[in-house]
Amino acid sequence: MSEPGPASPTTDTPPHRYAGALAQDIEARWQDRWDAQGTFATPNPTGPLADPARFDASKPRAFILDMFPYPSGAGLHMGHPLGFTATDMYARYQRLTGHNVLYTMGFDAFGLPAEQYAVQTGQHPAVTTNQNIANIRAQLRRLGLSHDPRRSVSTTDPQYYRWTQWIFLQIFNSWFDPDTKKARPIDQLVAEFDAGTRSATTGDWAAMSPAQRREELDAWRLAYVSDAPVNWCPGLGTVVANEEVTADGRSDRGNFPVFKRNMRQWMMRITTYADRLIDDLDTLDWTDAIKAMQRNWIGRSEGATVHFDSPSGRITVFTTRPDTLFGATFMVLAPEHPLVDSLTTPAQASEVAAYRTKAAAEDDFQRQNDTRDKTGVFTGSFATNPLNGEEIPVWIADYVLMGYGTGAIMAVPCGDQRDFDFARAFGLPIVAIQEPTDGRGTDTRTWADAFVGDAPYVHSANDSLDLNAVTSVAEGTRRTSEWLAAHGHGEATVTYKLRDWLFSRQRYWGEPFPIVYDADENPRALPDEMLPVLLPDTDQFSPRTFDPDDAMSNPESPLDRLEDWVWVEADLGDGVRRYRRDTNVMPQWAGSCWYEMRYVDPTNEQCFVDPINERYWMGPAQPGESGGVDLYVGGVEHAVLHLLYARFWHKVLFDLGHVSSFEPFHRLFNQGYVLAAAYQDERGMYVDAFEVEQRDGGYVFEGRPVIREYGKMGKSLKNAVSPDDVCATYGADTLRLYLMSMGPLDASRPWESKDVIGVHRFLQRLWRNLVDEDTGETRLLAESAGIETLRVLHRTIAGVRDDLDHLRFNTAIAKLIEFNNHLTKLGGCPADIADALVIMLSPLAPHVAEELWAKLGHTDTVTYETFPVADPAMLVADTVEYPVQINGKVRGRVTVATDADADTVQAAAMADDKVQSALAGATPKKIIVVPGRMVNIVA
């Protein structure tokens, strides 16, 4: 860091002043001692980490979790200590308030970042990953986080991914029962087929060959191989999930173009959980913003399917507005719709073929740009509107997407802006079926746009359905859906934007699939005793990447090259045979889908988590509650990726009876970002923020003017401050306090290095109130605390408790500073309240608190002490000062007894000189006395 820190001790600074060097000395000693004594080891109810002598089942639990980091070569950035400090302070506070606390840290070490770093350095990812983990562990240690080190996991550890593979097989060997809306073991489906209580979808189960049966079952599995459109990213050399593709059709990582291609890939049937993933959000303590993002991503819409008769048979559409069916004046099919060929008349054939070719050449993401003008082609055929028998033309257009609904729509131009635009562009009829409430009338030739909303229907009746008296969309929708169902022309339907999860990647650094293929290319699960399927060692770990724009390239998995590994002999129940291994690896998200459960029972070799331990740490507190981690802190960037996938896996494991909680993360808190000033030169290039000088109200870099903006702290903006440097200058306790004092945890905050000194001075003053800076001995005031000091103390206790309960670390710190400022004015700390002060400080600045605790004569760690409890009697004074307002402006103050009644307070207010002179003889119309608060006189 280039910023000046506090002075290093020189001859004239006292030897025991709390400054950077002393802080580091204290911190190193206490970190060593915590390690040596296993201070933060938390016992389990049962299993390898059970310790009956230390486990107190009568205490409430607190499972506190951070989103675990990728061990990238760059190490921690300031965003990590921000979230980690918050959870550590909360964890320590929970220990002080009598909770059993589960708090640890792991590493999400598979995936692209680790692999790319390995490719850059030419070293094996296992080597670089372990180096990076060691490096980050050292950085974390400096922060004084109270992790149980025995519970740490890395997703790349075979002892960990053995269970990731096991969970994959649980999912593979399950099906979703649409009746119970739950996952069930595939054996139970076989039993139902055998018993005839459920019919197979592809034929008569009893008459099927073994191969046909296998195919039938594979189509039910929650993890399945599918030849379907996927996102192929040549620049990365792998396919990626929908959630990893940005709105402009590029890869989330690397920003390469992504192409839709049909490929044979692993999918997970997350869509079967769409309703539960939405509905169960109601049971979670998450922000509305994140819930909205998840709902939005799942994209549930209720409506109806409607069947139209056409020369090529039935065309089914999905609509959210079946009530507008009388106004359907044409239909539009996606260019890829399977009926387009047979619907197209010879006269239209060349035009349709040209349009389809053009549409196919464009990628999906260009097509989804709503600023484009509408394009489309008439097929030459007509379909019949089931409500009124009208023949309406069938068009194809690229604004209809094959991937949503049925890939076909009924177009109601009077009630849908897109259809309206299309009708105007091609001169198609627009018939009003509602009388708009804005007075524009029903002559659609004069309309500037479609009308959407509740309004009386017109021209909306046939022999058996009459909406013309209906005034609400909801009622019209309900009655039309009923009519459609009754007449066999459709039914109420729910559609989702959510697609099944593409689960395979053509990379090296991931979990291998515990799957082999038989001679007929059927996927076969490996038995438990063959787990883990170890990731084979190789020096050819770099995936084959391609020209980022080469859409027709094909993925080549690095594991394909390992012939010796690929072919394996095994007995899967029908004798020893030769099988080919699956050469894909699982996506980055697999390991993070369940890591919180492994923290609960990290060394269990019998199961991924013992049910007793899971129920203790994650089980619902009350029947009907979701259960799950008590507090999960992390960035908002995982709103629809990790958080959706992890919820899905957890629900499958719940359905199968492996866990007692039906949600993994009961309470989620999203921390803000650490921002910092960044500077751009006239070319728009970022310059080193630490070499920029402020001059004449502007900013200058190497003599040239630069402009300032604020952005997420990091390498790309050249404005990153390293946590290590701050620890080296001021100590970790100062860094912790600064990060938390900057503002509320959920707000983004700009880093200002010059502000760090503020909380450092606070610690220095607090230290000085307890310790003689020359001798290092305690210097406590002998006389006991007076009533005024006790009142300040108890107000502080109550306030800090309330703040820490609600993760308001910024105001908790401010209250402690206030209290310390009071002690400073007192000339020091009375001996009888020093313990309380130090215990309150300990969750926030644990190292200096431990040091002070020891100086106060205690031999044990402060970690498991009891947080002081405020005495209610100390929170009220004998007298209270009332501000007296006249017409809402404060004009005077009166002091009355705390228990004075309203009349007494009013009398005192009226008797006040300033009030009388402000009233200037006027008679009050009304006087409001708010007990304990204030008086307002209305003159």
Add this chain to the structure above:
RNA sequence: GCCCGAGUGGCGGAAUGGCAGACGCGACGGACUCAAAAUCCGUUGUCCGAAAGGGCGUGUGGGUUCGAAUCCCACCUCGGGCACCA
């Protein structure tokens, strides 16, 4: 366009219906020092005023209320998410 969230001193922020600006940075004045740094003490929303005191003040305009930074309506600005999803 739609859905969230936020606008308060020079700066980060506090106050969620009851004394706006807690706490911190910075700035200014003072102590210590040969001096500087560090440290300590004091002042610090703004305008008028020598002071006492007073006016104004939480993005803008309106409303509810004895009383609004806080609640309601409309608008403006910024940040985030989604976006031809039928």
